[in-house]
Amino acid sequence: MTSADGRAGIDAALVERLIGAQFPQWAGLPVTPVKVDGWDNRTYRLGDDMSVRLPTAEGYVPAVAKENAWLPRLAPQLPLPVPTVLGAGVPGEGYPYPWSVRGWLPGEAADRAPIADMVRFARELAAFIRALQRCDADGGPAAGRHSWYRGASPAFYDHETRRCLNQVDGRVDTKAAGRAWDAALQAEWRGEPVWFHGDVAAGNLLVEGGRLAAVIDFGTSGVGDPACDLVIAWTMFDGASRAAFRDAVGQDDGTWARARGWALWKSLLTLAGNPGPELAAVNHRIIDAVLAEA
Template sequence: MHEGQLAVDEELAGELIAREFPRLRGLPVVALPGAGTVNAIFRVGADAAARFPLASASAADLETEAAALTEFALACPLPAPEPLGVGQGDERYPSAWSLQTWLPGDVADPIRSARSSSLAADLGGLILALRAVPVGGRVFDGHGRGGVLADHDAWMTHCLSQSAGIVDVGRVASAWEALRSVPVAGDHVMSHRDLTPANLLVAGARLTGVLDGGSFGPADRSLDLVCAWHLLDAAPRSALRAAIAPSEDEWRRGAAWALQQAMGLVWYYRESNPAMARLGRSTVRRVLEDQDVARAP
């Protein structure tokens, strides 16, 4: 999916896991198919998962991620993976990697889950619980989404140039112009920072677990609202809005972050990860159809 992407298969992953965590030697190591774009993930036995970054990462980076994951698991009202350790690579796989507890469940689907009022209620409870964690003087780290919307103008221009024929780039450009300047809607809060379907586990219509909490930290209070457009059609999206009771600016900024993220998916993963590209298209459609957010200022 990415230029220079690191490669690791079940055999190599098994060797590295056995070397770094001898207690796991002999357990089956099974690659997980899915829409992940940052890590290759392997289930290890019944109770663990190994995450091998697709781009080289340092042990220090993954230890920082593990600390955030621990804090997230304590704050999350639903089950979340907990860190088990960080492993070293070698000349065959030149990166650190991490081991976490395994969390069962089905990944949320942006189409099958779209009309679920129960899921909307669960998402509202999750977001409010994370916001209740004190920021404690911490500030947004400046990485990725969660800061100033207009800082992403150049990226959006590039995405628009790559997306002709995939989405209605004229309407997307108009929507972004309307949303990019929506003012900040309050102080930063603690945020998962990537509440996409791939990181949400469900059983039927209920949310049962949350993955990938290693970026838990302060960000724009609107950022976690991306799940409203990534996952929900109009009626349950309104229910989520009622549960959180955001200001109009806060809600519209959530749509802006969802649109920014989705536009990076529709073209970049069109060939290499069709599931992610489909998510991008469905999110763009929901934002453009939402007259409460996509209108001109």
């Protein structure tokens, strides 16, 4: 199969065929692309109240079964809506991966929606993260390949991070960044494993009426070290909102040291790829904020 975007040949016509073949009760409902889509998965709106989510590559396939199994167990323990699984699709119509039908969650992603009070938003997000950490972790998927090693030690990305430090030398204070990275590796996780989301980013937070309304995309979730969920302190919050988030979410100094490591890894990796000026400026700001605290 081929497509304009080259991602697993996914388009609205494919989704219509899959629905017609596997979920005939929903055949004939309009299938429309969402306005802003992700890279790991393609998402289409199905009628008014549902969505269809399809992995774009084999590496994202483990998330399908994981979310199908665990989202229904996590949802009752969380203070905000998360995706509801309505159907588990299988390969077909030339599409090679499992896929799912979800309930439609209203709202607009936080990187595009107006937020009425960023300090309140930060506290609401912190409350969600704390609630997620309190969920029963027994039998949950231990951090590893399925979570792209979020929830594991940032040491998994040590070689990559040090390569990136060499590549961006002269553009970033690599001595300070190296010290912060070393501190992240030294602050080993010694607590009981807890649930983490793995990709707490503005694009996965839905806003309605100016407030945090839902959290989506648990594809990198699992059970382990929650430090990866704190990176949003520097990628979205600043000043008073960052202070409010840090105060409300808690966590010990070692967890914050590892969180700084996760933030550095991603921003250094992005800069090493020589992004455009706008994306480069964003990641320079993130690194500056992280190093100011380190």
